[in-house]
Amino acid sequence: MRHPGHGRVFPASDGVRMRAARGSHGSRPFREAGCLVSHMLFTSFSFMVFFAVVLVASRAIGNWRWRKLFLLAVSYIFYAAWNPPVVILLWISTVTDWHLAARIHRAGTLTSKRVYLALSLLVNLGLLGWFKYGGFLLENFSALCALLGAPVRVAQPSIVLPVGISFYTFQTMSYSMDVYRRRAEPWHDFADYALYVTFFPQLLAGPIVRAPSFLSQCATPKRADLNQMAGGTGLLIVGLFGKLVVADTFCVPVADAVFDGTAMPGLVQAWAGTLAFAVQIFSDFAGYSACAMGTAMCLGFSLPDNFRAPYAAIGFSDFWQRWHISLSSWLRDYLYIPLGGNRRGGRRTIVNLLVTMLLGGLWHGASWMFVAWGGLHSLFLIAEHGLQTSPLARCQIMRSRAVRAGLTLGTFCCVSLAWTFFRAKSMGRAWAVLRGMAGLEGLGRHSDLWLHPHRVLEIAVLTFGVVAGQVLLRESGMRQAAQRIPFALRALAVAVLGYAVVISLAGEDRAFIYFQF
Numbered sequence: 001m002r003h004p005g006h007g008r009v010f011p012a013s014d015g016v017r018m019r020a021a022r023g024s025h026g027s028r029p030f031r032e033a034g035c036l037v038s039h040m041l042f043t044s045f046s047f048m049v050f051f052a053v054v055l056v057a058s059r060a061i062g063n064w065r066w067r068k069l070f071l072l073a074v075s076y077i078f079y080a081a082w083n084p085p086v087v088i089l090l091w092i093s094t095v096t097d098w099h100l101a102a103r104i105h106r107a108g109t110l111t112s113k114r115v116y117l118a119l120s121l122l123v124n125l126g127l128l129g130w131f132k133y134g135g136f137l138l139e140n141f142s143a144l145c146a147l148l149g150a151p152v153r154v155a156q157p158s159i160v161l162p163v164g165i166s167f168y169t170f171q172t173m174s175y176s177m178d179v180y181r182r183r184a185e186p187w188h189d190f191a192d193y194a195l196y197v198t199f200f201p202q203l204l205a206g207p208i209v210r211a212p213s214f215l216s217q218c219a220t221p222k223r224a225d226l227n228q229m230a231g232g233t234g235l236l237i238v239g240l241f242g243k244l245v246v247a248d249t250f251c252v253p254v255a256d257a258v259f260d261g262t263a264m265p266g267l268v269q270a271w272a273g274t275l276a277f278a279v280q281i282f283s284d285f286a287g288y289s290a291c292a293m294g295t296a297m298c299l300g301f302s303l304p305d306n307f308r309a310p311y312a313a314i315g316f317s318d319f320w321q322r323w324h325i326s327l328s329s330w331l332r333d334y335l336y337i338p339l340g341g342n343r344r345g346g347r348r349t350i351v352n353l354l355v356t357m358l359l360g361g362l363w364h365g366a367s368w369m370f371v372a373w374g375g376l377h378s379l380f381l382i383a384e385h386g387l388q389t390s391p392l393a394r395c396q397i398m399r400s401r402a403v404r405a406g407l408t409l410g411t412f413c414c415v416s417l418a419w420t421f422f423r424a425k426s427m428g429r430a431w432a433v434l435r436g437m438a439g440l441e442g443l444g445r446h447s448d449l450w451l452h453p454h455r456v457l458e459i460a461v462l463t464f465g466v467v468a469g470q471v472l473l474r475e476s477g478m479r480q481a482a483q484r485i486p487f488a489l490r491a492l493a494v495a496v497l498g499y500a501v502v503i504s505l506a507g508e509d510r511a512f513i514y515f516q517f
Contacts, residue, residue: 133362
């Protein structure tokens, strides 16, 4: 039984509460999230003013060290705008891994190195476990006790989930683990390291940056030139267009109607809602990543690509090399490979895939729905691994364009099917949508869930456009393809997208989906 207010760790700010970021049952508002999500979104006027002031001030500071310290200070201000006390958690992760990584490097024995690494993991995973999974574990403990015939009433603490905690704890842990594995040496400047952890463009929802790639940029002065400013501004506008226009304006109404309602969807409605969410989550999260890369580029820094035409993937391994690349590569390098990867036989590979994807699903939120989503992807990967080791994979026909096109379409359909578990608020609703997708509820003409035909047509056209566009950009990527377009046409396209963004700003504030993770 929940006891409101009991055991609150951090008080919520008094800012205007945001509209839920629609993504899954977990897309409910962060518990009493405050002013950041209302006033410091990339999509808000407040952020635009904040960023403009930061950009002008940082360019006015000639000394490189002072400029980095300024960026560090404004990054803390940016994070504290959500809920000031949670900055303490950011400090704990930063200071802990800074000192423990240094001790790992100086340790004379393997045992002492392992002890320091274990302390790093304990602190970071402990914070993550308490703030993100504490309530989930208590709820399931109560349910288990009731199932065993010994019901207990557990007073669950009402915990505010700190925005971005899943991202910055993974960054600081990767620093300690890289030092432990001798892939990197401890950085010499604490302020640089703190900026790496706190850098505001990617602090809240990634990409999850590796220390060597960011800290090496801190070694020499950075000031964006005209081309970088233009490219960064273009990326920011493209990201805002994906979020505000594609995701929120076109996709959210259809996805919400199908997944948040109670009526049984027919074939048309179920597929429309599922495809709407598939386009929404890509446009929303890739839009955030583009905004992060664009703002960083304007400040002279480079962030890694987080998406590379994922809906053009041929198979599920290919999909995870293209979707949320910073997380999938993190799980590969720090979990899957240390478990043994595919080096210890077929059975061990299956176990490693299963563990990695289940934990990857759980990383997204404290819910069995995310576990189911991760488990389904693990089954996809296991089945693909089996096919790749079969004689069929070596047939010449598998390399034909028709087969590759079919595999791309099949991969997209399976990924979209899995999104139902990611988006649905309950297992019952997910099964209802899946029944509709299978045609078990009819075509939808007589369904209680009614969608305007124009909405269905919009989603069909939008889905085709997104997938076809990614197929065309599969090898080159958006930024490389844009370089081949004359500057005047690029400027015109950005201006049109910018106009669409401006007229969409009057809509309802919605946080980016991945803010909840």
